[in-house]
Amino acid sequence: MQAVTELPTINPMAPVPHEVVGKRRETYDTMTLELAAPEPFESRPGQFNMLYPFGIGECAISISGDPSRTDRIVHTIRDVGAVTHALHALDIGDHVGVRGPFGTPWPMEAAEGKDLVIVAGGIGLAPVRPAIYEALNHRDRYEQFVLLYGARSPEDLVYLDEIKEWRSRFDAHVDVSVDSAPSGYRGSVGVVTRLIPSADFDPEHAVAFVIGPEIMMRFSVTELRALGMPRDQIYISMERNMQCAVGFCGHCQFGNTFVCRDGAVFCYDDIHSYLPIKEV
Amino acid sequence: MPETPLLLDRADLDRMIGILSERGYQVVGPTVREQEHIISYGDVGSTDDFPVGLTDEQEAATYRLVDRGDGRLFGYAVGATSPMSYLQPSDAVVWAGRRTGKGFETVEPPDPPRYAFVGVRPCELAAIAIEDEVFLGTGSQCPTYATLRQKAFLVSVDCTEPGGTCFCASMGTGPGATSGYDIALIEVLDDEGHAFIARAGTEEGAAVLAELGAAPAGEERAAAASQAVEEAAGKMGRSLDTEGLRDTLAASLSDPIWDELAATCLTCANCTMVCPTCFCAAVENRTNLDATEAERVRRWDSCFNFEFSYIHGGSLRPSASARYRQWMTHKLSSWVDQFGMYGCVGCGRCITWCPVGIDITANAAAVRARMEEAAHV
Amino acid sequence: MSEKKELVAELARHPFMRGFAPEAVERMAECVEGIREWDEDALIFRAGGEADMCYLVRGGEVAIEIHSPGVGSRIVQTVSHGQVLGWSWLFEPHQWAFDARVLTPASAFVLRGEAVRKCMDEHHDLGYLMMSRFAGLIAARLQATRLQLLDLYASRD
Numbered sequence A: 001m002q003a004v005t006e007l008p009t010i011n012p013m014a015p016v017p018h019e020v021v022g023k024r025r026e027t028y029d030t031m032t033l034e035l036a037a038p039e040p041f042e043s044r045p046g047q048f049n050m051l052y053p054f055g056i057g058e059c060a061i062s063i064s065g066d067p068s069r070t071d072r073i074v075h076t077i078r079d080v081g082a083v084t085h086a087l088h089a090l091d092i093g094d095h096v097g098v099r100g101p102f103g104t105p106w107p108m109e110a111a112e113g114k115d116l117v118i119v120a121g122g123i124g125l126a127p128v129r130p131a132i133y134e135a136l137n138h139r140d141r142y143e144q145f146v147l148l149y150g151a152r153s154p155e156d157l158v159y160l161d162e163i164k165e166w167r168s169r170f171d172a173h174v175d176v177s178v179d180s181a182p183s184g185y186r187g188s189v190g191v192v193t194r195l196i197p198s199a200d201f202d203p204e205h206a207v208a209f210v211i212g213p214e215i216m217m218r219f220s221v222t223e224l225r226a227l228g229m230p231r232d233q234i235y236i237s238m239e240r241n242m243q244c245a246v247g248f249c250g251h252c253q254f255g256n257t258f259v260c261r262d263g264a265v266f267c268y269d270d271i272h273s274y275l276p277i278k279e280v
Numbered sequence B: 001m002p003e004t005p006l007l008l009d010r011a012d013l014d015r016m017i018g019i020l021s022e023r024g025y026q027v028v029g030p031t032v033r034e035q036e037h038i039i040s041y042g043d044v045g046s047t048d049d050f051p052v053g054l055t056d057e058q059e060a061a062t063y064r065l066v067d068r069g070d071g072r073l074f075g076y077a078v079g080a081t082s083p084m085s086y087l088q089p090s091d092a093v094v095w096a097g098r099r100t101g102k103g104f105e106t107v108e109p110p111d112p113p114r115y116a117f118v119g120v121r122p123c124e125l126a127a128i129a130i131e132d133e134v135f136l137g138t139g140s141q142c143p144t145y146a147t148l149r150q151k152a153f154l155v156s157v158d159c160t161e162p163g164g165t166c167f168c169a170s171m172g173t174g175p176g177a178t179s180g181y182d183i184a185l186i187e188v189l190d191d192e193g194h195a196f197i198a199r200a201g202t203e204e205g206a207a208v209l210a211e212l213g214a215a216p217a218g219e220e221r222a223a224a225a226s227q228a229v230e231e232a233a234g235k236m237g238r239s240l241d242t243e244g245l246r247d248t249l250a251a252s253l254s255d256p257i258w259d260e261l262a263a264t265c266l267t268c269a270n271c272t273m274v275c276p277t278c279f280c281a282a283v284e285n286r287t288n289l290d291a292t293e294a295e296r297v298r299r300w301d302s303c304f305n306f307e308f309s310y311i312h313g314g315s316l317r318p319s320a321s322a323r324y325r326q327w328m329t330h331k332l333s334s335w336v337d338q339f340g341m342y343g344c345v346g347c348g349r350c351i352t353w354c355p356v357g358i359d360i361t362a363n364a365a366a367v368r369a370r371m372e373e374a375a376h377v
Numbered sequence C: 001m002s003e004k005k006e007l008v009a010e011l012a013r014h015p016f017m018r019g020f021a022p023e024a025v026e027r028m029a030e031c032v033e034g035i036r037e038w039d040e041d042a043l044i045f046r047a048g049g050e051a052d053m054c055y056l057v058r059g060g061e062v063a064i065e066i067h068s069p070g071v072g073s074r075i076v077q078t079v080s081h082g083q084v085l086g087w088s089w090l091f092e093p094h095q096w097a098f099d100a101r102v103l104t105p106a107s108a109f110v111l112r113g114e115a116v117r118k119c120m121d122e123h124h125d126l127g128y129l130m131m132s133r134f135a136g137l138i139a140a141r142l143q144a145t146r147l148q149l150l151d152l153y154a155s156r157d
């Protein structure tokens, strides 16, 4: 049988070397890398790349830069293991392998003409930052813009300068909360979900992007739902073990989905039934 | 393709193996792996390399080769391995590279071998069709698989004596081959002797048959052979009711029945290693000692492995029950959503090779019974 | 408008009073000792102190701090406009469990705890409403505490 008449011309498993042109420390364990794009790099907010420090291993890292800048690829990486550690160790001028972009984007269109509510926890602010850029670059497309960001402690907050800038805008409601803080901290303390009921948006005419650790997303969704936000106006970003990003390795399966291609951004309505099930 | 069935004898088959080698194929097929005394795919130089006169007794957690007392070449069901070991081999290099200063470059892979499989079962053809969908279907396409697959030549042999754990009839994948072959054979052993009824499925298959100069099979003999294949559908050792199965399993995820079904599972991963459709693989990055050359390989992995679902901090499926549920619901439910077909061809291997005899057909029936019961209370 | 009427009107606008009938708000207003303002860093109450007042925050931000030897003081929650600062005044032994420190200049209605309790005893409808408000607050606080315990963002090792 000759089912295969034409061979694929690109190898989706082949990393393409990209030069590191910028490096910036965000917190004690998190760093932002800027790569030069050899050709214009088109991506949509919420998509991710597979990054490969030569010879060491590969991991999924979301694109955290402004999608309108196609000459740079920006990634914010938390050092948690072998590969992310090697990514932290890269110097300016070094090359890192890139495959991508992969995955579903945050549905910016779905939020047009509505309030856009972003709830981010921890390093989750990185994968949603492109959506923030896009929304603020085209602020007139949305009604209210609400960003609620939570982290474990003040030391864990990323992008502080930018948050300050966003906060100072009269057309953006930005609230930051940490789980606990040393005495003397001037910001708001409490879990991020607590910010939801007091934020200024109309739950029935809003679209929410929620990203962070799974439990945080579940509780955030519970708050949004309690305010009357319909399930199909909530989007969440899932994380699963990911090794190929193109549906060949099977690791990222979550229910009947492949997180790499059906996600990482999902409409809550499509996957809500899986979330309460243990060990899906 | 001309559908006139041709008649081959064992000597023709030997010549066919020769022709295929001459055409540049490495010929592989069922052989006896002496050490373990099991049937497994291996190199075939002549028909003597097939498990001549042997059959396999297969039951849950049971596999034994016994003499048939005749000269059949294909008188058994399926061995422990399938063509997948060649078309999607473990340790396949999917990319290779070399360091260059601060960067690196891609190293082109060597030409992959061309395999001719002789003695492929219809369920195995169906499994290949499934892998085609996984690696070449709607999503990304895998050139490593595509290259091996494009060059493969497939000679199938229909089943007339299904094994004790077979249920291809339930899955609609056998016992006769309907597509996906270059040449399809039916082995016959009747009053007129030992022969093979052959049909070509492709131009190349027809060319090979033409080169053999085979004569047409007598109409009656060909019809009798087809009849025997049809009757084999009624002799399956197992059966699986697929009616509404996708939905039934999809609705069962939070049911405690999974704890019961997986109570004895050792998470040894045998079932996934023998399955001809299980494609999950770990992507491993290796280097030479001074880290100047690197290889990316795809090594068979299993959803039964603890690390399979690892994300930083721990495994997401620590329990055997969750891993068993993942495997079975993937095969018989989520696969349908992902690829538009079941991920099981009914070859029975997972039942045979499970050391504790866990049976996918029995368990699918058990889940169905439980869900029906639940619907009535 | 008389001073009293003004106070009632203002109290009625506080989010905590949403859903209270006008006469219930009036009764609560009877318990108000006054509106107080604090500067940054002021200590409104201290752990172990007598919880004799109920505070409905009108503006600014107040940190709930807990001090643990060796760890130092940590802020576990902040309270701002529209929220209630503590409920120890409602339950025996009427003793504050945390410090309340002002982060940004704050103001609050200060209600006499004992008076509010008496009012709740005498008017069970009002008492029920107050109790269900506080039960909601305590439940939300409990859930938040659980989330903090789970250490949502932490690595799981």
Ligand SMILES: Cc1cc2nc3c(=O)[nH]c(=O)nc-3n(C[C@H](O)[C@H](O)[C@H](O)COP(=O)(O)OP(=O)(O)OC[C@H]3O[C@@H](n4cnc5c(N)ncnc54)[C@H](O)[C@@H]3O)c2cc1C
Pocket (backbone or CB within 6 Å): A048, A057, A058, A059, A060, A061, A062, A063, A076, A077, A078, A079, A080, A081, A082, A083, A084, A085, A103, A123, A126, A127, A238, A239, A240, A241, A242, A243, A264, B310, B311, B312, B313
């Ligand atoms: C779609 C997606 C987007 C992501 N975006 C970011 C990001 O923007 N910034 C960031 O810091 N991290 C991100 N992560 C998480 C990041 O991929 C993991 O932290 C990383 O894989 C850990 O690899 P390691 O080798 O350093 O750690 P180890 O713990 O040594 O992991 C070993 C291997 O396990 C797998 N693995 C471990 N943790 C994860 C995980 N959380 N998700 C998927 N696979 C995992 C990988 O195959 C990894 O190579 C993202 C994950 C996904 C799935």
Ligand code: SF4
Pocket (backbone or CB within 6 Å): B271, B274, B275, B276, B277, B278, B331, B343, B344, B345, B346, B347, B348, B349, B350, B351, B360
């Ligand atoms: S699941 Fe079992 S019966 Fe089905 S194809 Fe795989 S090994 Fe064969």
Ligand code: SF4
Pocket (backbone or CB within 6 Å): B264, B265, B266, B267, B268, B269, B270, B271, B272, B304, B350, B353, B354, B355, B356, B357, B358
């Ligand atoms: S079902 Fe059987 S073969 Fe599969 S992992 Fe469990 S014990 Fe092993």
